[in-house]
Amino acid sequence: IPDASARLLALEVGEVLGIEYPNPADFDRIRGNKDLTLLSEPGMNVGYMAMNSGYGYMDENQNGIRDPNEGLVKTPGYYEPLTKKKVRQAINHSIDKKSIVDNLYMGTASVAKNGMPPFMLGYNDDVEDYAYDPARAKQLLEEAGYPDGFEVTLHVMPVSRPYMFDPPKIGEAIQAYLAAVGIKVNFYQVDWGTYLQETEEGKHQMCLLGWTGDNGDPDNFMNVLYGPNATSIGTAGNYGFYTDEKAQELLSAALATFDTNERAKYYREAQVMIHESANWVYLAHSNQNAVFHKSVKGYRLHPTSRKFFYPVRID
Template identity: 45%
Template structure:
């Protein structure tokens, strides 16, 4: 089967992945201790067949499945779980070669991990942490072969070895990754023998490949093509509630966006309802919270900024910019669930902002470079987004807004 997405993977190491394109790959190679049930964020056993928690909530003990082997034939056990944890959180660990951006979030409040016996592993927390168990189902906690990590060192990101349903075969970078079925998979042999994940940047081109039969599955369809798919008896369109949010990031470290009034002016200048209607087929909804309404704890009483060009101009003048500002608007050149048609949306934003005197030059980069530059806070304004990892509001509020992550170099 050939699955087409908008971008090739950046990495095949689950501990280093921060983008959905990479995760679509790693999730087929690596298993986690627990996993999400189909169509929910409730967890069920995976590599761990059961678990208990102490009355004070500080000690989580997992009983592991027996007889599981990594794709290289080495055994999965408690020492492998501890090895993977230590690699991510200990900067002095010889295999801590990378940024491991998710580790601080995923293992928040985890003080240590102990291999009690070959099939028992214990996580010791410094304080109760409500999302701990669902975090253990996140892609970034995928268990990799310690032998393979030692063998490949910093090149493990292109030589992945896990316990998952598919084994890595080859990676032709910027084109495709090939996998073969793990015939001995503990949860049952996959129903397909071979999986190829291709990067095809243009949504329309991906759909054409589907219609020709050279691709069997794709994501991120242009909303205007929904009816075209529905009318084709050979294609099926799957839809569901979104677990993501798109946003416009403004760099508050540098003028003019260090002035709150300028940031507010941008908010008033953007007509979100018009963008939803024009580029999302009317199925999205304007965001007024940093998390989507599908997440529990969503506060629908929050009052959104209205679309008010005059108010935007007034705020710019109060901030000392009566003639407006010149800046840059960065946009990612790859479609995302929260950004169906990147260039067209960026151009529409540019036009809307210009009505308020915010003259923005459009700038884009290759996907990996875009992520790196925005992490390093090189952008004035940038279109970004967040796809929920675990269904918990902490995954949005902490990751996007907490001071731990409001620093250069974080995702």
């Protein structure tokens, strides 16, 4: 059931016994229903808007690794304004992330500034986030050659995810913020399977997505989202198509060493470079939320969002 309100209604009338990704605006209603139990725990995720900076590689050798003979080529979603770093930085300055977290996530998330959760090894808290500053955004757009702004298309997820319970509402907020600095955002929506295929192929200009960690290791964020093999057109996980070789060398070095302090150092250095590139607007690290009928006993949320139904029972 794609819509959060429809999911909750289905639970309330007994069509289902549990739902994921409830709308935080409905939490008081849920807490007031003696037949429902709300579960909420910190998540291991990041939700973001990625900007396709225009270049990836074709995995001609079909080995999942970027080989020396595989140079960078334009992605299908190549769009001139987004190839300019100042434009991407302007977009970062245009969006009031705290307002989005406060008013849409409603206290169930924290504002993100890096691509991995703050509790992970190597997280760089010294990175200074892009402040909400529309005047600075307009200045950067003018310096980049777009004093009157431009039009851009945003892929908007059709489903809720652990890091983003209502993508259309997030998209509407972003649309309004960017309109205020002269950037007209057009929405593009398709079914979830097509959405994933098109973003992995780099057909998007901008897209809403995110990542939930599989195992608690920083590599599962840093190399999945930014590594040298993640910009393959067709199987990309690096949806910003970030291709800085120095940063990617640091990520490869972090993966190769067993020295924990060295790993942390490499990740911290890479985050500075990734932040400077501004290919992503990091939005939030979200709590995991789920609601069950009171008859469901023993279900526990897992940081990776995996589902374990033992020893769940229905009384």
